Structures are given as structure tokens and as C-alpha cells.
Amino acid sequence: MKTWHGSPVSMPDPAQLTRQIADEVTRFDRRVRRRNAREYVACVILLIWSVVGMMQGTPAAILLGAAALGVTGYRWWMHRHNRPLDAGTDARAYHAALIKRYDDQIALMTSAKYWYALPLYLPLIGLTWARWDADPQRAALVFATATAGFVVMWWLNEHFVVRKLKNVRAKAEAMFEVPD
């Protein structure tokens, strides 16, 4: 006990730490609100652009706008019930909730190629095919660029994002393996 407790040094001043934590949480919340606002503003801009495109008779603009709206809507739908994990529960319940959160994130990111990448990729391909006869070189360039971007996005997602999430999940699960 004596060895454990020892003599504390360099303890932070509680009043100062309180001010620091309060300020830090406020800044963090502000960053999250700004990030969310930027995403919704981007969606609104895309919507306006697709409406203008529709009025001008540009089908690809409508498709891209619809795809962007679909992606944003899907993300909102998946995250609508997301709440911070309740750190006030007991460790077993928290651990179970943590593992489930990781599982949900892994499932979401594993399927990102279907709900995020494809809805943006397919309208571009549609645009390419529509313009092939008029300007085959430009159409081929757009096709190649869009396809390469799609493949790179898919690969990066699988090899970095999903893999990292799985590693984190494995680490969290192993932390509660209890040896005999």
C-alpha cells in the first residue's frame, strides 16, 4: 500500500484542470458541429446543383444529386441513434457495448463500397456512356478516372479503414480475456 500511494508530486490544480477540460470540451463540440454543418451544406449545394441541372435538362446532374442525397440520407439514418457510450456502466456492460460499436462500424465501412462509392460512381459512368458518341476521348478519360478513383477508394477503405477497425476490435476483445 505504501509503495503504491507514495508521495504525489506535480498534481494538477483542480480549479485549473476544470477550466482546461471545460474549454477543451467546448472546443471539441464546436468542431463536431462545424464538421456536421459542412457536410449538410455540401449536400444542400449538391441538391441545388442537381435541381439546376434538371431545369437545364442534364440527367447526369440529377443522378449525381440524387446519389449525394442518398448517401447523406443513409449516413444520417445509420448514425441517428448513435450516442456516446455510457462510461458510467460497469466494465462488462461497457466492454460489450464497445465491441458492438466496433462491429457496427466495421459492418458500415465494409459495406461503404455499396452505399457510398457505388452511388457516386454509377452516375458518372452513366454520364460517360451518354457522351461517348459525342466525345469518345473525353468520355474514356472520365471513365478511366472514375473507375480508378472507385478502385482506389475501395482498396484504401478495405486495407486501411476496415483493417484498422478490426485490429482495434481484436485488441479491445483480447483485453478482457481472463486467463485461468
Next chain:
Amino acid sequence: MNEPDLRATYEDLLRRYVTALRRLAWSYVHDGGEDLFQEIAMALWTALPRFRGESSERTWVYRVAHNTAISFVSTGRRRAQRETMDEAPYEPAAAASVEADLIERERRARMWTAVRALPILDRQIITMHLEGLSAAEVSSVTGVSAIAVATRLTRIRQRLINEIRGNEGDS
């Protein structure tokens, strides 16, 4: 809870638990204890408005702290551009001699190493026991029955004693 009340309650909480929480943080990580302590402090601030007294305050504080530590260690999170302390934040009390001081430092270093080498559940149990929590309180934090806590505690203490004294014999 309005902001001034939250600040006052939080500050009061820190005054009573800051020392134990820093020890807890360093029991989880050798490098980055200061980062983890800051994360725990933030988690307590965030969770405090939701605390309704379903458990004792002490139990709740340790739940938040240990659960935050679990998340921190599993994700390998580090806070950007923060000066970290690699060593546990303790110096021994004034010793009778330089040699006694050195022995105490080495013993403390071995103790920290031995604690960090424990599986997470055992680490949680022993650190809370050393902070004076009862088996029932430890059970409430970990979700493990009080009987299992007591059983594990006996084995953990023996293991720590063996490791600390065993290394003393080697030196």
C-alpha cells in the same frame, strides 16, 4: 445542471479523486499516462451531467475512469502535441538515506511494471483494492461477482509479491 454548478461539482470531484485517477492512468500505460489522465478527466466532465446517483459516487468515478482507459488503450489514442510524462508521477517520501531512497524507487518501478503486466481485469481489481475500494465496490465497477473479486485478489496479490520480491532477489 447548469454550467457553474457543473464546474463546481466537477472541481470538487477532482480534488477528491485526482491523485487516484493519475495512479489509475499510469497503471494502464507506461508511455502516455498524462494523455490517458486527460481523457479520463474529459470523460468525467462529459458523463457528470448524466450521473443520477444510481451507484455511489466513488463507484461511478472508477467506472468512468476504467472504461475510458479501456477505450484509450484499445484504440492506441494519443493526444496531439502534449508533453507526456513517461514515468509514474511519484517520488518517494524523504528517505533515511540515499540507499533507502534508491531501493524504494526500484521497488516502486517494479511494482508499476508488475501491475501493468497484469491482464486488464486483474489490473482493475488490484488498483481499486489498493485505492481502498471494497470487494463489493470493485464488483460494481468490473461487473464481476464480489466472490470472484476476492478470489482473484488473493492470486493477484501473491503474484505481485512474487514479482516484486523475486526481482529484488535477482538484483
